[in-house]
Amino acid sequence: MNFTGKIWKFGDDMDTDLIIPARYLTTSDPNILGGNCMEDADPDFVSKIRKGDIIVAGKNFGCGSSREHAPIAIKAVGIACVIAKSFARIFYRNAFNMGLPIFESPGLWDRVSNGDSLTVDGDEEWAKTIDGSIFPFKKMHPFMRELMTDGGLMAHIAKGRVK
Amino acid sequence: MGMTITEKILCSHTDLAEVHPGMLINARVDIALGNDITAPIAIAEFKKAGGTSVFDREKVVLVPDHFAPNKDIASAEQCRVMRDFAREQEITHYYEVGIAGIEHALLPEQGVVLPGDLVIGADSHSCTYGALGAFGAGVGSTDLAAAFMTGEIWMIVPESMKIVLHGKMQKWVSGKDLILYIIGKIGVDGALYRAMEFTGGTIRDLTMADRFTMANMVIEAGAKNGIFIPDRITEDYVKTRAERSYLLLDSDPDAVYHSVVDIDVNRIEPQVAFPPLPSNTKGISQVGDIRLDQSVIGSCTNGRIEDLRIAAKILKGRKVASHMRLIVIPATQEMFKSAVKEGLVDIFLEANAVVSTPTCGPCLGGYMGILADGEKTVSTTNRNFVGRMGHRNSEIYLASPAIAAASAVLGRLGSPGEL
Ligand code: SF4
Numbered sequence: 001m002n003f004t005g006k007i008w009k010f011g012d013d014m015d016t017d018l019i020i021p022a023r024y025l026t027t028s029d030p031n032i033l034g035g036n037c038m039e040d041a042d043p044d045f046v047s048k049i050r051k052g053d054i055i056v057a058g059k060n061f062g063c064g065s066s067r068e069h070a071p072i073a074i075k076a077v078g079i080a081c082v083i084a085k086s087f088a089r090i091f092y093r094n095a096f097n098m099g100l101p102i103f104e105s106p107g108l109w110d111r112v113s114n115g116d117s118l119t120v121d122g123d124e125e126w127a128k129t130i131d132g133s134i135f136p137f138k139k140m141h142p143f144m145r146e147l148m149t150d151g152g153l154m155a156h157i158a159k160g161r162v163k
Numbered sequence: 164m165g166m167t168i169t170e171k172i173l174c175s176h177t178d179l180a181e182v183h184p185g186m187l188i189n190a191r192v193d194i195a196l197g198n199d200i201t202a203p204i205a206i207a208e209f210k211k212a213g214g215t216s217v218f219d220r221e222k223v224v225l226v227p228d229h230f231a232p233n234k235d236i237a238s239a240e241q242c243r244v245m246r247d248f249a250r251e252q253e254i255t256h257y258y259e260v261g262i263a264g265i266e267h268a269l270l271p272e273q274g275v276v277l278p279g280d281l282v283i284g285a286d287s288h289s290c291t292y293g294a295l296g297a298f299g300a301g302v303g304s305t306d307l308a309a310a311f312m313t314g315e316i317w318m319i320v321p322e323s324m325k326i327v328l329h330g331k332m333q334k335w336v337s338g339k340d341l342i343l344y345i346i347g348k349i350g351v352d353g354a355l356y357r358a359m360e361f362t363g364g365t366i367r368d369l370t371m372a373d374r375f376t377m378a379n380m381v382i383e384a385g386a387k388n389g390i391f392i393p394d395r396i397t398e399d400y401v402k403t404r405a406e407r408s409y410l411l412l413d414s415d416p417d418a419v420y421h422s423v424v425d426i427d428v429n430r431i432e433p434q435v436a437f438p439p440l441p442s443n444t445k446g447i448s449q450v451g452d453i454r455l456d457q458s459v460i461g462s463c464t465n466g467r468i469e470d471l472r473i474a475a476k477i478l479k480g481r482k483v484a485s486h487m488r489l490i491v492i493p494a495t496q497e498m499f500k501s502a503v504k505e506g507l508v509d510i511f512l513e514a515n516a517v518v519s520t521p522t523c524g525p526c527l528g529g530y531m532g533i534l535a536d537g538e539k540t541v542s543t544t545n546r547n548f549v550g551r552m553g554h555r556n557s558e559i560y561l562a563s564p565a566i567a568a569a570s571a572v573l574g575r576l577g578s579p580g581e582l
Binding site: 059141 | 285289
């Protein structure tokens with residue numbers, strides 16, 4: 001699981017209302033949700049990003065609501081993965097459960113700028129910045145890794161591998 | 164090694180002899196809850212995965228409350244997906260508009276959740292059930308779909324934080340002020356992934372309504388669950404409602420905690436959380452002159468009958484400031500009925516408030532009181548994020564029902580003492 005993409009930086013405590021406001025929760029259509037992703041944080045976000053780009057955020061990314069519409073929107077708009085200093089717990093579950101790759105790196109945020117290119121090795125769990133510095137991710141629980149590899153919880157259950 | 168009440172509840176829902184923080188467990192759920200926003204996704208996932216019947220029709224609970232009564236065609240379709248599923252699966256606890264209400268106020272009121280239960284809800288405020296001495300945690304729609312199929316949830320056992328409250332509450336201070344104060348102290352990720360266990364002498368003075376409000380908002384500090392040790396007050400609340408047996412648990416004296424936070428309640432005055440985070444708290448004496456456009460009294464945090472009584476006490480014989488709107492939303496149909504019988508609704512109407520049937524409505528910016536560009540509201544709800552209740556440039560000030568009612572009369576943020 002490797003990605004190379006342009007970085008979009010967001011700060012601390014990016015809540016789910018910023019990721020996808022409740023006014024769009026009358027649908028679960030990924031196209032509509034993706035088309036309005038981050039609207040209240042950055043109204044131009046959707047028009048600026050390209051498929052494969054990467055979000056690098058501060059602490060507590062995804063705090064607030066349990067809405068799975070948030071990871072759906074991020075995935076649908078084409079974001080390859082989200083790297084944050086830390087994630088709010090329901091968002092964290094949701095991302096793994098529905099197959100949006102996310103990684104924790106306390107140090108990366110301060111060392112990258114908006115628009116930089118970033119290379120991510122999801123299997124070895126690190127990111128490499130444009131100056132060649134490597135930032136290892138916080139080690140993932142083996143179960144979380146299984147979920148990520150299987151592409152989410154339902155696929156995982158279908159494989160009959162729930163412990 | 165001893166266990167906390169949270170660990171004991173989780174353990175009792177597995178086949179393990181003991182559990183400890185950091186362990187990944189698969190736990191059996193007593194209640195799997197969904198609403199009109201989250202259940203449709205779960206239902207679709209369930210069907211896509213070949214699901215034909217839910218693990219236990221008594222243990223699945225479905226409540227249309229967020230955009231119900233249906234606010235538009237799209238929400239009507241979502242509610243219908245859930246209603247059809249409830250009928251098809253013969254779900255016992257499906258609550259139609261007219262008997263329903265906001266899920267987290269409704270389930271305890273109806274005796275659906277009881278002490279010792281393990282509840283997962285595809286709604287972040289499912290932590291509310293901790294007030295009963297149950298484990299309640301918010302999850303996503305996919306978790307709910309998986310629980311529909313297997314009756315189980317994967318979970319990492321959380322570390323517990325002990326929040327010790329001691330001292331007497333000042334006049335007009337409620338559970339809302341205590342939890343806002345605590346969140347202000349520890350921050351919006353101050354309890355990330357952890358259990359917040361509330362103990363100390365002050366707990367004896369807290370009504371169930373206060374405890375529901377406090378457990379409700381632990382997610383605003385990032386917690387997995389919040390929990391109160393059940394006592395006589397809990398038992399008095401549940402014994403007339405319960406239709407099945409329940410388990411009153413306590414933490415072991417040698418249970419291990421991540422940390423202990425000491426709160427001197429004597430010094431806490433009514434709190435207001437300034438936008439855009441629930442942790443931006445100030446005492447009411449420090450708020451300055453914040454002129455308001457709207458006041459909302461309702462939600463799963465503070466729409467209970469006790470909250471309405473406090474608001475009515477303050478609003479009786481008074482009028483909402485002429486430049487303001489006051490919206491009062493009882494949290495459940497039963498609470499609405501009580502508010503009518505007790506004459507509270509008359510008081511609200513005489514004060515020029517709008518009184519709505521139970522719904523989440525404005526709390527999540529759904530409908531019934533959306534804010535325009537630049538407008539400010541005081542609200543008894545739980546989140547003051549950017550755009551939560553309307554335009555991204557609108558502002559939300561979180562407070563108790565007493566402050567919201569007094570502010571509606573004053574036309575600015577203020578306390579009942581100023582009236
Ligand atoms: S009242 Fe608000 S916080 Fe509570 S369940 Fe409804 S939308 Fe969520």
